[in-house]
Amino acid sequence: MPCFSAHEHVLATKLVAFYPTNYDKGIPTHMATLMVFDPENGSLKAIMDGEVITNLRTAAASAVATKYLANPKSQVLAIIGAGHQARSHHQALSTLFNFTEVNIYSRTLESAEKLSQEIGSTAKACSSVEEAVKRADIIVTVTFSKVPVLFAKWVKPGAHVNAVGACRPDWQEIDPDLMRGSVLYVDSREGAMKESGDVILSKAEVYAEVGEVVNGTKQAFCEKTTVFKSLGMAVEDAVSANLVLDKLRTT
Numbered sequence: 001m002p003c004f005s006a007h008e009h010v011l012a013t014k015l016v017a018f019y020p021t022n023y024d025k026g027i028p029t030h031m032a033t034l035m036v037f038d039p040e041n042g043s044l045k046a047i048m049d050g051e052v053i054t055n056l057r058t059a060a061a062s063a064v065a066t067k068y069l070a071n072p073k074s075q076v077l078a079i080i081g082a083g084h085q086a087r088s089h090h091q092a093l094s095t096l097f098n099f100t101e102v103n104i105y106s107r108t109l110e111s112a113e114k115l116s117q118e119i120g121s122t123a124k125a126c127s128s129v130e131e132a133v134k135r136a137d138i139i140v141t142v143t144f145s146k147v148p149v150l151f152a153k154w155v156k157p158g159a160h161v162n163a164v165g166a167c168r169p170d171w172q173e174i175d176p177d178l179m180r181g182s183v184l185y186v187d188s189r190e191g192a193m194k195e196s197g198d199v200i201l202s203k204a205e206v207y208a209e210v211g212e213v214v215n216g217t218k219q220a221f222c223e224k225t226t227v228f229k230s231l232g233m234a235v236e237d238a239v240s241a242n243l244v245l246d247k248l249r250t251t
């Protein structure tokens with residue numbers, strides 16, 4: 001994932017691959033390395049691990065979308081999936097909202113219970129997706145499912161969904177009815193139309209990129225049911241890598 005940003009004065013690329021079966025071997029499912037170059041002359045400035053950056057910047061992007069698209073009084077969070085992204089999303093969203101309830105569902109109850117214990121008394125492991133999401137104001141889907149796990153009939157009207165998994169054109173995490181029945185936001189239109197099974201297979205219409213909401217050219221319909229379909233963008237990695245280098249220089 002290469003990126004040059006003149007505005008941020010950064011040139012970087014991330015090599016990333018995901019191996020869902022690594023999960024059962026106890027090693028990370030995402031293998032990522034970042035290389036940062038001097039934008040003036042192309043010389044290599046740094047090589048850094050990309051795993052933590054991928055976890056944090058993905059959750060940060062969802063947090064920006066949620067800040068604009070969710071009801072600001074949101075109190076109930078549901079997380080579907082209980083891996084790295086589940087943890088980073090809980091961390092990032094908790095900087096914006098005071099959740100009174102965090103409901104977690106995962107493929108195995110064991111994983112949901114482990115995450116629930118890490119979070120503490122507000123969290124609960126649920127035995128179905130429906131149980132987890134029915135009261136939720138904000139929902140995060142962060143699984144490796146290839147078929148829809150979140151269905152429209154369970155989602156409270158006005159809820160906001162961060163749909164983060166299903167990053168291949170033939171994979172889905174979200175019910176097509178929910179995709180079509182919500183106001184749909186993406187990180188990149190171009191990426192969504194090429195890579196997101198949830199968008200391509202449902203034929204849902206993309207209303208806006210989140211960046212267009214942030215710069216005020218598109219509306220944030222926070223009173224309606226909204227979906228943010230995230231696929232990840234190279235600029236998120238490049239800017240994060242620059243922050244790491246800045247921090248290194250000043251410590």
Ligand SMILES: NC(=O)C1=CN([C@@H]2O[C@H](COP(=O)(O)OP(=O)(O)OC[C@H]3O[C@@H](n4cnc5c(N)ncnc54)[C@H](OP(=O)(O)O)[C@@H]3O)[C@@H](O)[C@H]2O)C=CC1
Nearest residue numbers: 029082083084085106107108111143144145165230231232
């Ligand atoms: N949009 C973006 O920018 C990015 C998206 N991603 C995507 O986010 C998703 C999560 O990544 P990450 O957290 O790093 O992965 P992890 O391997 O850390 O965790 C995956 C979690 O998903 C659960 N899971 C797997 N299959 C299913 C299923 N069918 N139904 C419900 N839960 C399931 C696992 O359950 P259990 O523990 O119960 O076995 C596990 O808890 C992946 O699809 C990944 O590709 C990742 C990085 C960036």
Ligand SMILES: O=C(O)C1=NCCCC1
Nearest residue numbers: 016018054167231232233
């Ligand atoms: O943006 C990323 O990094 C990724 N996106 C989709 C899944 C793999 C990693």
